[in-house]
Amino acid sequence: MSRVSFSAVVLLAGVLLGVISAINALGSVGLKPVTPASKWNEWQLNSANTTLVYSLGHFLSDGQLPPPKSVRYFVRSLDEDGNSLRVDCVYVVEGKVTPARWWTMSVAPAGTAAPRSELSAGEAVLSQDKNLKMTISAHPAPGNWIVPADNGSLSLRFIVNEPVLGEDIILPTITKSGC
Amino acid sequence: MGRSFWIVAALLMGVIVHISYVLFAPGFLFARQLEQSTKGKPYNSFFISSPANQSALLPVASSKSVVGICKFDLGNGSVELNAKLPRSYWTLSIYSQSGRQVYALNDVQAGTSEFKVELAKTKTFFQQLMGNGRADDATQIENLGWHAETSEPRGIAVIWIPIADELMRPQIESIMAGSTCKVQAP
CATH class of the missing domain: 2.60.40.1610 (Domain of unknown function DUF1254)
Known part of the structure; x- marks a missing residue:
């Protein structure tokens, strides 16, 4: 009797382990740092990537269609100093504009899918040397400005549609300017 | 010996469940969500x-x-x-x-x-x-x-x-x- 109970308990634990590890893996395995030192992470959507099934599964599990293969999808939740992005702080996003047909930068409460506010290629105001400077702040700011979530921490998403082949994607820096 | 067998079996079961979940559950969840969002x-x-x-x-x-x-x-x-x-x-x-x-x-x-x-x-x-x-x-x-x-x-x-x-x-x-x-x- 005790042997049956032991086998049943152990097998059930194996099943639970499989489910829990799968759910955790869907949320993280397909997301890789762009470079070892980068704060930006990218969802691996290239069909040659071995973690593709986890990336696609991540979006599908959230009830979302996976991004098309022509899209590069970057996320980050840390500023340049390695601190979590928070709604009660002001951040400056700066960088060269990525050569692509379209891009969108948006903020969302950490762990959620729906963006709170966004800036796209069609509306961004650039400097003469094609640099982008954008403020993330709960209060109005001059120039490009997006509003963070209501409270808590947030994540920044940078979605690049059809980047120019052969050109590197330039990811902007995020610097905290105050809280 | 008997316990070792069941522990190995459980680990194998975990691997099978992990692979099955990753391959099939997201598609099932998405199909259900799609039906609801386009109801x-x-x-x-x-x-x-x-x-x-x-x-x-x-x-x-x-x-x-x-x-x-x-x-x-x-x-x-x-x-x-x-x-x-x-x-x-x-x-x-x-x-x-x-x-x-x-x-x-x-x-x-x-x-x-x-x-x-x-x-x-x-x-x-x-x-x-x-x-x-x-x-x-x-x-x-x-x-x-x-x-x-x-x-x-x-x-x-x-x-x-x-x-x-x-x-x-x-x-x-x-x-x-x-x-x-x-x-x-x-």
């Missing part, structure tokens, strides 16, 4: 998604874009998507019901803003062997437009058009509203 929209019809719904379904589609959807069912034969789009940047992505992308097209590849795509079920191995399937894709391209196949009978075709200004939305929606999605005449 009330009949199959084989074209509709324009509301800004609130579109980013929930398509992560690249922010509220500042226009999204047209054809929810298709190939159970009654091939479906023809007849798209009428503005002369701007757009993408068409076709997914099976489980979320697998089976086809993609954009304005540059199409070279036109009005085109047709025939959606059909993948021929079975037996149909291919017997040679009683449909004409080759090359013939279809000449006669109809583009041709996409999916092994699953149901799916979704999504047209995405980013807009720089919300004022452009009514104009783009009125052009896109001329698109149709219907079962092909025999």
Whole structure:
């Protein structure tokens, strides 16, 4: 009797382990740092990537269609100093504009899918040397400005549609300017 | 010995469950979510998604874009998507019901803003062997437009058009509203 109970308990634990590890893996395995030192992470959507099934599964599990293969999808939740992005702080996003047909930068409460506010290629105001400077702040700011979530921490998403082949994607820096 | 056997069996069971979950659960969850988010929209019809719904379904589609959807069912034969789009940047992505992308097209590849795509079920191995399937894709391209196949009978075709200004939305929606999605005449 005790042997049956032991086998049943152990097998059930194996099943639970499989489910829990799968759910955790869907949320993280397909997301890789762009470079070892980068704060930006990218969802691996290239069909040659071995973690593709986890990336696609991540979006599908959230009830979302996976991004098309022509899209590069970057996320980050840390500023340049390695601190979590928070709604009660002001951040400056700066960088060269990525050569692509379209891009969108948006903020969302950490762990959620729906963006709170966004800036796209069609509306961004650039400097003469094609640099982008954008403020993330709960209060109005001059120039490009997006509003963070209501409270808590947030994540920044940078979605690049059809980047120019052969050109590197330039990811902007995020610097905290105050809280 | 007996306990070691069951522990190894449990670990194997965990691996099998992990692989099965990763491969099949997301597609199942997505198919269920798709049914809920497009509830009330009949199959084989074209509709324009509301800004609130579109980013929930398509992560690249922010509220500042226009999204047209054809929810298709190939159970009654091939479906023809007849798209009428503005002369701007757009993408068409076709997914099976489980979320697998089976086809993609954009304005540059199409070279036109009005085109047709025939959606059909993948021929079975037996149909291919017997040679009683449909004409080759090359013939279809000449006669109809583009041709996409999916092994699953149901799916979704999504047209995405980013807009720089919300004022452009009514104009783009009125052009896109001329698109149709219907079962092909025999």
